[in-house]
Amino acid sequence: MGVELVGPDAAATPVSILPATEGGLSGGVIYPGEPIAWSASLPALESATNPRWFFVSGYGGVRPTDAAELLSLFVKLHERQVQIVFDPGPWFAGRVGRQEMAGYLNPSQLHGLREPSGYSSGIKPWQDHCRKYYRLFDYSITGWLLDGKSGLNTRFLSLLGKKDIEHYTPFSGDGVGVGFYTTYLSRELIDNCPVLKRSVPDNPQPQHIINYSRGVHFAWYRTILKYPRDIKSLQEVCLAEENSHNRHFLDMYTFYYLMRYYFGGQNNYRAAWVDDTISPVVAPGQSYPITVTVRNDGWDTWSNASGYGLGYAIVPAGQELQNEDFTNAKTAVPNEKTVISGQTVTFSLTVTAPQSHGAYHLYYDMYQEGTGWFRQQNNIEWKTEISIQPVK
Amino acid sequence: MTESLPPVHLAGNCAVDVTIENTAGNVRRKDTSSTGRIQIIYEAPETLLAGNAGWPAYLLATMGHPVQLNSKVGHDPFGIFL
Numbered sequence: 001m002g003v004e005l006v007g008p009d010a011a012a013t014p015v016s017i018l019p020a021t022e023g024g025l026s027g028g029v030i031y032p033g034e035p036i037a038w039s040a041s042l043p044a045l046e047s048a049t050n051p052r053w054f055f056v057s058g059y060g061g062v063r064p065t066d067a068a069e070l071l072s073l074f075v076k077l078h079e080r081q082v083q084i085v086f087d088p089g090p091w092f093a094g095r096v097g098r099q100e101m102a103g104y105l106n107p108s109q110l111h112g113l114r115e116p117s118g119y120s121s122g123i124k125p126w127q128d129h130c131r132k133y134y135r136l137f138d139y140s141i142t143g144w145l146l147d148g149k150s151g152l153n154t155r156f157l158s159l160l161g162k163k164d165i166e167h168y169t170p171f172s173g174d175g176v177g178v179g180f181y182t183t184y185l186s187r188e189l190i191d192n193c194p195v196l197k198r199s200v201p202d203n204p205q206p207q208h209i210i211n212y213s214r215g216v217h218f219a220w221y222r223t224i225l226k227y228p229r230d231i232k233s234l235q236e237v238c239l240a241e242e243n244s245h246n247r248h249f250l251d252m253y254t255f256y257y258l259m260r261y262y263f264g265g266q267n268n269y270r271a272a273w274v275d276d277t278i279s280p281v282v283a284p285g286q287s288y289p290i291t292v293t294v295r296n297d298g299w300d301t302w303s304n305a306s307g308y309g310l311g312y313a314i315v316p317a318g319q320e321l322q323n324e325d326f327t328n329a330k331t332a333v334p335n336e337k338t339v340i341s342g343q344t345v346t347f348s349l350t351v352t353a354p355q356s357h358g359a360y361h362l363y364y365d366m367y368q369e370g371t372g373w374f375r376q377q378n379n380i381e382w383k384t385e386i387s388i389q390p391v392k
Numbered sequence: 393m394t395e396s397l398p399p400v401h402l403a404g405n406c407a408v409d410v411t412i413e414n415t416a417g418n419v420r421r422k423d424t425s426s427t428g429r430i431q432i433i434y435e436a437p438e439t440l441l442a443g444n445a446g447w448p449a450y451l452l453a454t455m456g457h458p459v460q461l462n463s464k465v466g467h468d469p470f471g472i473f474l
Contacts, residue, residue, distance in 0.1 A: 009464070009465070009466065009467065010464035010465055010466045010471075011466050012466040012468055012470075012471075013407065013408060013465040013466045013468055013470035013471040013474065014405055014406070014407035014408070014443065014464075014465070015407060015408045015409075015410065015470050016407060016408070016409045016410065016442065017410050017412070018409055018410065018411045018412070019411075019412045019414040020411055020412065020413055020414060020415070021414050021415055022415050022416070032405075033405060033407065033464055033465075034464050035464075036403055036404060036405070036462065036463065036464060037462070037464070038403055038462075040403075040462050041401055041403045041462045044401055044460050044462070045401050052398060052399060052400075052401065053398060053399070053400045053401065054400075054401050054402075054403070055400060055401070055402045055403070055404075055445065055448060056402075056403050056404060056445075057402075057403075057404030057405065057443075057444030057445045057448075058404055058405065058444060059404055059405035059443075059444075059463075059464075060405060060407075087404075087444060
């Protein structure tokens with residue numbers, strides 16, 4: 001068969017005891033095993049034949065430090081042009097989210113009086129934190145925004161409001177799902193970001209999904225402890241009911257793009273960052289010819305004639321990026337190239353390093369003349385770390 | 393075919409799932425002599441290869457794809473099963 005085990009041995013094997021009832025899996029007991037030695041993958045990947053793929057998932061005991069270790073590994077593999085596929089759930093999504101990754105706190109406690117602590121607003125640090133991990137994992141949708149109080153009225157919590165959702169749109173510009181317990185209306189665009197309140201209970205029955213009047217209807221749901229076959233069955237039952245409704249079950253991106261289009265928004269200025277060739281260590285004041293490859297994830301067509309191109313900015317590490325930091329050395333889409341949705345384009349440009357030594361962040365972003373940078377449309381710019389060191 | 397395919401390296405958990413059919417139709421009788429919570433069942437538990445990385449590695453290998461797996465299993469009966 002040819003499965004080669006390259007990690008170190010563990011004291012005991014991870015085991016899950018899973019009782020299955022008529023309703024599907026019901027609870028269970030999991031022995032999660034020991035932490036994965038992520039760095040053990042590096043030698044094997046370095047010695048493999050190109051092209052190489054690295055598929056990463058979690059384990060039952062994922063810790064906050066796992067994300068940091070993986071980030072370091074991703075950077076090394078990226079330099080070696082290894083293709084990375086990261087599956088964060090359920091282990092990363094559930095375990096790391098609380099402390100290290102994006103997405104697990106009570107949004108309504110980030111601002112306002114912040115009782116009982118009295119701390120100042122946590123919006124900006126939280127957005128910076130989330131942007132870092134959304135960029136790392138190529139996220140642009142917040143699947144489910146909720147307060148952990150689950151609808152209870154407490155002294156220190158209020159129901160989610162529109163302001164809470166607005167705090168998430170800058171780094172999740174392609175969609176935000178909102179939980180039940182909110183004062184927010186059911187659906188709309190906020191700064192061109194499609195937002196939809198959940199309307200269907202956990203583990204829904206078909207009637208929960210199909211019970212709506214005719215017309216265009218958007219809804220999302222979640223299942224807990226269900227087999228994929230149960231979800232497939234649920235969808236098949238829904239699709240078999242009243243076909244004239246023309247129902248579709250969609251991936252999140254298609255779902256929110258269509259919803260945004262339906263509500264009059266635009267699906268333009270969406271970019272995914274594929275690759276760049278900058279060296280992580282550069283000499284002060286030196287110029288480097290590099291390439292940057294970008295995928296068009298929007299519905300607009302990029303071309304030189306329509307004013308699309310790529311720019312870069314270099315700022316000292318830790319300094320917040322401003323639009324004004326981008327250099328005037330913009331690189332337009334090559335003349336002969338027309339980049340439609342889903343296609344990639346490679347830019348050839350020259351990056352000049354600052355004169356002072358130290359740690360810097362190099363940012364890339366797409367722009368359209370007359371419109372501005374994509375980051376102004378809530379599409380996260382790319383960021384890579386570079387070190388400027390004297391030539392030995 | 394296998395030679396021409398690019399290798400895939402997987403990292404993550406490789407585990408054993410033990411599934412027990414706890415349905416009414418599978419209960420032979422309930423043991424009332426002790427706690428009353430023990431059920432004697434007809435069907436034997438199933439022991440399955442699982443894990444977010446282990447299962448895709450197995451699947452890809454079954455399809456003839458060269459794979460490597462970075463995971464942690466023990467020198468115990470479950471590890472031997474894997």
